Amino acid sequence: MKIHRMKQLAMASVAALAACAAGPAPVPAPKPEAVKPAAAPIAPPTAAVTPAAAPAAIAQTLKGPAPIDEASLDRSVNPCDDFYRFSCGGWMKNTPIPADRADWDSSFSPIAERNEALIRQFVEEFANGKGDTDNPFAAKVGDFYAACMDEEKAETVSLAALNGELKKIDAIKTGKELASYLAASHLKGSDALFGFGSDQDLHDATLMIGEADQGGIGLPDRDFYLKDDQGRKGVREAYQAYIVDMLALLGEKPAQAKADAATTMKIETELAKASQDRVARRDPDATYHRIERKGLIELAPAFDWSGYFTGLGAPEVTAINVVAPDFFKAGLNPLLGTKKDEKAKLAALKPYLRWHALSAAAGLMGKKFVDRRFAFTSKITGVKQLLPRWKRCVAITNGSLSEAVGRSYVSRAFGAQAKPMALEMVQRIEAAFEANLATLGWMDEATKTSAKEKLHKIANKIGYADHWRDYSSIAIDRSSLLQNTQNAAVFESKRQLAKIGKPLDRSEHQMPPQLVNAQYNPAMNDMTFPAAILQPPFFSADAMAQANFGGIGMVVGHELTHGFDDEGRKFDGDGNRHDWWTAPAGDAYNAKAACISKQYSGYLAVDDVHLNGDLTVGENIADNGGLKLAYAAFKNLRKDQTPITFAGFTEDQQFFLGFSQTWCSSQRPDMARLQAQTDQHSTPQWRVNGMVSNQPAFQAAFQCKPGSKMAPVDRCEVW
Helix, strand or coil, X not given: CCCEECCCCCCHHHHHHHHHHHCXXXXXXXXXXXXXXXXXXXXXXXXXXXXXXXXXXXXXXXXXXXXXXXXXXXXXXXXXXXXXHHHHHHXXXXXXXXCCCCEEXXXXXXXXXXXXXXXXXXXXXXXXXCCXXXXXXXXXXXXXXXXXXXXXXXXXXXXXXXXXXXXXXXXXXXXXXXXXXXXXXXHCCCCCCEEEEEEXXXXXXXXXXXXXXXXXXXXXXXXXXXXXXXXXXXXXXXXXXXXXXXXXXXXXXXXXXXHHHHHHHHHHHHHHHCCCCCCHHHCHHHHCCCCHHHHHHHHCCCCCHHHHHHHHCCCCCCCEEECXXXXXXXXXXXXXXXXXXXXXXXXXXXXXXXXXXXXXXXXXXXXXXXXXXXXXXHHHHCCCCCCCHHXXXXXXXXXXXXXXXXHHHHHHHCCCCHHXXXXXXXXXXXXXXXXXXXXXCXXXXXXXXXXXXXXXXXXXXXXXXXXXXXXXXXXXXXXXXXXXXXXXHHHHXXXXXXXXXXXXXXXXXXXXXXXXXXXEECCCCEXXXXXXXXXXXXXXXXXXXXXXXXXXXXXXXXXXXXXXXXXXHHECCCCCECCCCCHHHHHHHHHHHHHHHHHHHCCEEECCEECCHHHXXXXXXXXXXHHHHHHHHHHHHHCCCCCCCECCECHHHHXXXXXXXXXXXXXXXXXXXXHHHHCXXXXXXXXXXXXXCXXXXXXXXXXXXXXXXXXXXXXXXXX
């Protein structure tokens, strides 16, 4: 099941490319749609929507941090013409993008940088032999980090581990051996040819089943293989040259490297042609085809599925959702051929398999591989400089042993006061949603009743898990970074596969506490707010209410609205795909969603590249609804209290400015183009201006005249 996330670069391919540009990254786990992120159980969550009494710390005071940053403003801009520039113009002028980043913002980036420095401090302590009484896996974390920092061994031992993998590919002589190799490769995090993992059954959310999905391409999206517009052809050509150079670094002769690169591109193009596009993959009905093991075999009979499942350690698996049936029928099966031409087909596949093994390992290898990898990915993201090695190693360690790192992070970074205050804010915003529900003229009472039932069932997971994952079985030493990373990937893959056929654990956390992010999961009907996002500038126990509600309050409202966006609304309170809408209410909703889609399709992301309103519609609905809910909850809290002005701004103006200033951002043009082409989130300026232009409360706060850019006569509103 696809999971909605708040961060604007949350799409897997964009995040992966940004990490590539920064340097080595962990060997990726199977696609998010196939294998879910790491998680751990927590205490039973609350489902209440009645706000608790406000803690004393939430009372208005000027003793805490300022509700807005005056230096970030550009007062030469009329807020009713361009609120984003008015709020963030000073920040953008005075905050250059670091050379080693594709973009930089005022909230996610500095929090992540602080976390990075903190994690570096304690993982280096662990690497030097200092333990952690609260963390039995501190030594494993230290050994993993130390292996990463040993660049000489990356040149030797990790290269030897890769060569061992390549020998296994060269030794493949039969379809059975191919299936066995792919199973082992997929466990290590590869998605060569396709992906397989576990997920909830769309129509029985209590059950975990297998899931087979498309995969096997190296560029960010299928359209990079199929279209020549908006720079895609140039990226495609650069990718093929990258493959040639990397194979040459591995020792292939120039002519052979060119031939193998051409073969790889041909195979990846065929897989791309058979793949679903990103808009289609937003539709849960388009990605659910529970045709079981028998149906999967019928789609791609040329593949040895029995041998593959045995290699995964799941020989008896039968309950399977095939996300994209056409991919297996028209993409995978023709590449394998028949028994008669098996030898020729396998020979053609080997260059492709060698490339995917090398590509997965490249960032974990020696300098020549890392540098060439960066040279390619920087063409896509625009990053100018490779991250320092310690930053890359923090990221790799963090990604591979997320909860082992997370438990030490929590003990050092998460105050006891934050969790109850955040829960109180969530409850206030849930209450605002319920109050707003009663005012919707376009929704009939039957549908409102069902929406309220779903709202009351939402589970809230805040901060961190009560129980941590056990990493005892993972072998980690200081010899090979590549081997350590693959061992961690195998552990996580097997943990996910072991869920198949078992009841759902609804207490599972799906984000580690050190991740600066948040999410709503429609199949779980829960919201997760990790510890890392519950800090300034999003949230502070000492901040004024308008700052907290404009910051983390909007994040909470955003995730809550995801439960009722164009995709989330198709799931009921138990997480099942269930149409609980009456036909008139559903039609009215679709018309309102179409308005949002059309609005955002008119926005330019960069140069001549527009946002894709159909791709971003869910996130845009969540943005607009989230801001409205956060404002309503803030006003309800402050309704009987004396308002406080700051820097000449009213409390309402401070709320909207505080919200906008958490989204101040600068992007390299290449990254903005990539985001517009592949991400479900709109680019930063439209996450602000698009939202406020639909908010009457903003227009009243800044006295915008009807017809001005931030107060259009025709505006869009869903929730």
